[in-house]
Amino acid sequence: MTSRSTYDYIIVGAGSAGCVLAAKLAADASARVLLLEAGGDHRKRSDVQRPAEYLRLQGTSLDWNYSTTVSAGLAGRTMICPRGRMLGGSSGINAMIYHEGLPEDLDAWQNVAGDFWNREAIELAMQELRGELESTESIEFPAEITPTGQAFMAAAKSACDQGKIAGRPEIYRRTTRRGARQSAMQAFLDSPPANLTIRSDTMVQRLEIRNGRTAGVVVGKSNHIETLDANRGVILAAGAIASPQLLMLSGIGPTKHLAEHGITTQIDSPAVGAGLVDHLAFPVTFAAKSTARFPSRWSMRDLVRWSYDQRGPIGSNLAEVGGFFDLPSRSGVPDAVRERAIQLHVTPTHYLRYPADDSPAAITLAVTGSQPISRGRVSLRSAEIDDSPSIDPGYLSDSRDVEVLAQGVELAREIAASEPLADWIDHELLPGEKRRTAAQLERAIRRFALTLYHPVGSCSMGIDPAASVVDPQLRVHGVENLYIADASVFPTLPRANPQATVMMVASRAAGAIANHSAS
Numbered sequence: 001m002t003s004r005s006t007y008d009y010i011i012v013g014a015g016s017a018g019c020v021l022a023a024k025l026a027a028d029a030s031a032r033v034l035l036l037e038a039g040g041d042h043r044k045r046s047d048v049q050r051p052a053e054y055l056r057l058q059g060t061s062l063d064w065n066y067s068t069t070v071s072a073g074l075a076g077r078t079m080i081c082p083r084g085r086m087l088g089g090s091s092g093i094n095a096m097i098y099h100e101g102l103p104e105d106l107d108a109w110q111n112v113a114g115d116f117w118n119r120e121a122i123e124l125a126m127q128e129l130r131g132e133l134e135s136t137e138s139i140e141f142p143a144e145i146t147p148t149g150q151a152f153m154a155a156a157k158s159a160c161d162q163g164k165i166a167g168r169p170e171i172y173r174r175t176t177r178r179g180a181r182q183s184a185m186q187a188f189l190d191s192p193p194a195n196l197t198i199r200s201d202t203m204v205q206r207l208e209i210r211n212g213r214t215a216g217v218v219v220g221k222s223n224h225i226e227t228l229d230a231n232r233g234v235i236l237a238a239g240a241i242a243s244p245q246l247l248m249l250s251g252i253g254p255t256k257h258l259a260e261h262g263i264t265t266q267i268d269s270p271a272v273g274a275g276l277v278d279h280l281a282f283p284v285t286f287a288a289k290s291t292a293r294f295p296s297r298w299s300m301r302d303l304v305r306w307s308y309d310q311r312g313p314i315g316s317n318l319a320e321v322g323g324f325f326d327l328p329s330r331s332g333v334p335d336a337v338r339e340r341a342i343q344l345h346v347t348p349t350h351y352l353r354y355p356a357d358d359s360p361a362a363i364t365l366a367v368t369g370s371q372p373i374s375r376g377r378v379s380l381r382s383a384e385i386d387d388s389p390s391i392d393p394g395y396l397s398d399s400r401d402v403e404v405l406a407q408g409v410e411l412a413r414e415i416a417a418s419e420p421l422a423d424w425i426d427h428e429l430l431p432g433e434k435r436r437t438a439a440q441l442e443r444a445i446r447r448f449a450l451t452l453y454h455p456v457g458s459c460s461m462g463i464d465p466a467a468s469v470v471d472p473q474l475r476v477h478g479v480e481n482l483y484i485a486d487a488s489v490f491p492t493l494p495r496a497n498p499q500a501t502v503m504m505v506a507s508r509a510a511g512a513i514a515n516h517s518a519s
């Protein structure tokens, strides 16, 4: 059986970007907007709402459960690649940090994608977005910082004041409302307007492309295929893994690769899937004195505290504090790379073992190389939407990324040795006090570094169709009526947790798409 329906805009994916896009495009009451989401509505689940439980959502049905290919850079390991599958997308399972990043990072965007992405316009869009999130009480600072987080803040500040390190410790703002998660779905679409249709549990199979124009999308299974038509545009917001997959399944991608899977090329676009990049964190972990143990199960008191005033362990997103820090000038790397090269996420837990019940009292300073050079790609494993694509972020394939992390380990050690944090610490567990040489640190980094869950760049924007997938206004090169607006279009990965930048991209995209489709 087949059926069809017509809309003005069809948005694929109700994640961080898709929810912003839907709210903005539907602000024009005359536009019929359809938002399609493969996952369900899980906003009310307690494990989604409680910040400290976000790690427990991984590997559940709320996660696409992707993993990366075996990686030489990670000593032959594969890596989990969690992505949210629900209304709200990854903003429904993420760690909630809302960071606008460093404005100068987006100058690189202007260099590759032109004036639409100038710093002033981006800062204005970020400011407007912050205002919108504040007006729905969807971002806030934590009501309480764990004692070890407080000790980190004081120790890092003291190490900076004494000139031992350079940087800025910070308390991270987050997407919570009165201590409970606010996904993009809640922040932007809690009361959707009448001209917006939201369909959850609806998997888009492929795009419908006719004569160089995207007519709509195909959803459903073989016993009931539906074609949904879009007069003014289809916007892919399926994220950095699924957006390139959907393009390739629809015949937009590198011709040779498509042919390997029996897919007829509609548009030869060599850059689809290329350029994938992710932040990687090495968890410098310390055994803490037993009074610092963060619970992995909640007491009645914890539940009552969180319900009444959002305090206590349940309200912690585990990474309340951190900040950006420089590599030492003796490191020999150019200033542009050295400055704010390391982002820290400080957790009151053993990063590798929490939330297991037997995870010991520990504190982790997770060291992230904020500007990784290594790049990889998303490619198809088969021509079936139900087969996960092959994901290779190229982790640590460029040895300069290892050097940055190794120097970050020394930075973390310096802070951990500073009072008052030193008082909480018993001894170093990872990489371990005896691991000091470059070769020892490299081995530990390749064995234990973990994703920080920030894949971007697999359909990057740019001017040259041979080197990019969308133009600066996010129109897919070579085909009409098709846009991409999500983490996949980032031409570079900014020094930040990306969700604020993803939402900013969606917000700018909505304006550009409405203007373009009206002309």
Ligand SMILES: Cc1cc2nc3c(=O)[nH]c(=O)nc-3n(C[C@H](O)[C@H](O)[C@H](O)COP(=O)(O)OP(=O)(O)OC[C@H]3O[C@@H](n4cnc5c(N)ncnc54)[C@H](O)[C@@H]3O)c2cc1C
Pocket: 012, 013, 014, 015, 016, 017, 018, 036, 037, 038, 039, 082, 083, 084, 085, 086, 087, 088, 089, 090, 091, 093, 094, 095, 096, 097, 098, 099, 202, 203, 204, 205, 237, 238, 239, 240, 242, 246, 385, 452, 453, 454, 455, 486, 487, 488, 496, 497, 498, 499, 500, 502
């Ligand atoms: C565990 C974790 C922790 C993170 N922590 C942070 C953090 O603290 N701060 C931060 O800034 N960033 C964080 N991130 C990253 C951030 O959440 C993402 O960068 C951001 O949410 C990406 O937004 P997006 O719109 O591009 O994709 P997503 O939010 O992933 O949305 C894509 C949507 O498309 C849907 N979809 C995919 N394929 C189809 C299909 N075929 N048909 C229909 N729907 C489809 C998906 O189900 C999903 O809902 C984290 C991510 C994870 C997974």
